[in-house]
Amino acid sequence: MIGAGAVGAGTAWHLARQGHDVTLIDPSLDAPLQRSNSHDQALNGTAASLGVLMGNVFRRSSGRAWRLRQRSMELWPQWVERLNHPESPLQLDTPLIQLASSSLESERMQSLAKQRPELGLESFSSESTEALQTSDQIPWPNPGHGGLCSQNDGRIDPFALQRALRRSLKAEKVALLPARVTTLHRPNPGDGNRWRLDLNTGHNTYCDVVVICTALASAQLLQPLGHAFPMEAVLGQVLDLEVSATTKAWDHWPAVLVCNGINLIRHGDNRLWLGATLEQGEEPSANEPSIMRRLDGLAPNWLQQAEVVDQWHGLRARPSGRPAPLLEVLEPGLILASGHYRNGVLLAPATADWVGQQMMSTTKIPAS
Numbered sequence: 192m193i194g195a196g197a198v199g200a201g202t203a204w205h206l207a208r209q210g211h212d213v214t215l216i217d218p219s220l221d222a223p224l225q226r227s228n229s230h231d232q233a234l235n236g237t238a239a240s241l242g243v244l245m246g247n248v249f250r251r252s253s254g255r256a257w258r259l260r261q262r263s264m265e266l267w268p269q270w271v272e273r274l275n276h277p278e279s280p281l282q283l284d285t286p287l288i289q290l291a292s293s294s295l296e297s298e299r300m301q302s303l304a305k306q307r308p309e310l311g312l313e314s315f316s317s318e319s320t321e322a323l324q325t326s327d328q329i330p331w332p333n334p335g336h337g338g339l340c341s342q343n344d345g346r347i348d349p350f351a352l353q354r355a356l357r358r359s360l361k362a363e364k365v366a367l368l369p370a371r372v373t374t375l376h377r378p379n380p381g382d383g384n385r386w387r388l389d390l391n392t393g394h395n396t397y398c399d400v401v402v403i404c405t406a407l408a409s410a411q412l413l414q415p416l417g418h419a420f421p422m423e424a425v426l427g428q429v430l431d432l433e434v435s436a437t438t439k440a441w442d443h444w445p446a447v448l449v450c451n452g453i454n455l456i457r458h459g460d461n462r463l464w465l466g467a468t469l470e471q472g473e474e475p476s477a478n479e480p481s482i483m484r485r486l487d488g489l490a491p492n493w494l495q496q497a498e499v500v501d502q503w504h505g506l507r508a509r510p511s512g513r514p515a516p517l518l519e520v521l522e523p524g525l526i527l528a529s530g531h532y533r534n535g536v537l538l539a540p541a542t543a544d545w546v547g548q549q550m551m552s553t554t555k556i557p558a559s
């Protein structure tokens with residue numbers, strides 16, 4: 192396995208549980224699991240992510256993207272149950288509330304709620320938006336068109352997930368190799384008919400199957416083998432805000448509140464993450480955070496006055512000319528599971544499940 196973000200680490204854990212002998216390679220494996228304080232440097236997807244799981248509110252009701260979301264939402268509770276441990280606690284925070292920004296969106300939400308009551312979707316009107324809050328509570332932004340409450344969507348803390356995965360990877364005896372893969376060589380008799388992976392440490396490692404989960408870096412690894420999977424970087428900025436001392440209560444705040452496509456996530460006392468921007472390229476814009484913060488003119492006073500105490504940015508890997516994510520068996524023993532764009536955390540379980548199925552059909556697990 193190459194790449195230890197949510198997708199690679201989750202897949203490595205799943206494959207090890209299936210009985211495969213797994214080595215996970217990533218230069219970040221010897222670094223502490225925390226968000227770096229360097230604001231100048233882009234973080235990898237998982238470190239930058241907000242961990243929002245928007246599976247059941249997905250607009251479409253058919254096709255691969257919908258099936259992957261449904262599979263992930265089905266697997267998440269099982270993953271959390273298996274990964275949760277007193278040393279690395281993990282939980283799903285629910286619900287997720289989307290506020291409609293127009294009457295058209297409100298109609299779409301009502302129709303989705305009608306189709307999916309068994310998935311925990313319920314729409315509400317603009318009157319009940321006000322009824323959901325009392326005057327002693329911090330007011331939500333209010334576009335005035337009601338919204339959609341999804342009981343089973345929500346959030347997983349990406350760092351808690353990474354910590355839980357690291358602990359479980361060790362428990363499943365996955366070999367963790369802190370190195371960067373520089374070149375992949377196809378199996379040949381001189382290498383015992385196994386893939387040879389050159390590492391930046393000057394060493395090599397050998398394996399029967401290579402799974403590439405390196406987000407934007409995947410294209411570089413594949414190009415010398417004649418596989419073209421170009422991807423573009425889409426940058427996202429997140430603000431960590433502190434709301435000035437208030438006596439108003441937060442108890443009505445859902446795990447995730449979404450307004451105009453921006454997530455407002457309460458964390459700790461009077462703190463809120465706001466994100467994320469969608470910016471082409473790898474350079475953060477100086478203006479985008481303040482535009483995001485205005486929520487198209489809907490930001491309540493308390494939000495406009497909140498102080499920015501931290502901010503970060505990271506890169507999403509968006510496949511060029513193909514739908515995200517890229518899940519492909521490229522040739523015998525070479526699997527690509529990458530390019531998850533805006534939903535890599537959400538889709539980590541479904542991706543691991545898909546890779547596991549490909550492994551089952553191409554390799555035999557030795558009887559223990």
Ligand SMILES: Cc1cc2nc3c(=O)[nH]c(=O)nc-3n(C[C@H](O)[C@H](O)[C@H](O)COP(=O)(O)OP(=O)(O)OC[C@H]3O[C@@H](n4cnc5c(N)ncnc54)[C@H](O)[C@@H]3O)c2cc1C
Pocket residue numbers: 193194195196197198199200216217218219235236237238239240241242243244370371372373404405406407408409412426427428429466467504505506507508529530531532533534535536537538
């Ligand atoms: C600001 C922001 C907010 C987001 N919010 C959400 C959200 O709320 N919900 C959601 O589902 N998704 C969200 N995303 C998207 C999500 O973060 C990504 O889709 C996901 O993290 C991708 O995971 P990954 O494991 O594929 O890649 P990454 O997390 O980017 O990990 C790739 C890993 O590959 C390693 N690597 C690279 N090259 C090599 C090499 N040659 N050899 C070895 N290792 C290598 C890197 O060191 C890195 O650790 C967000 C993204 C951003 C930027």
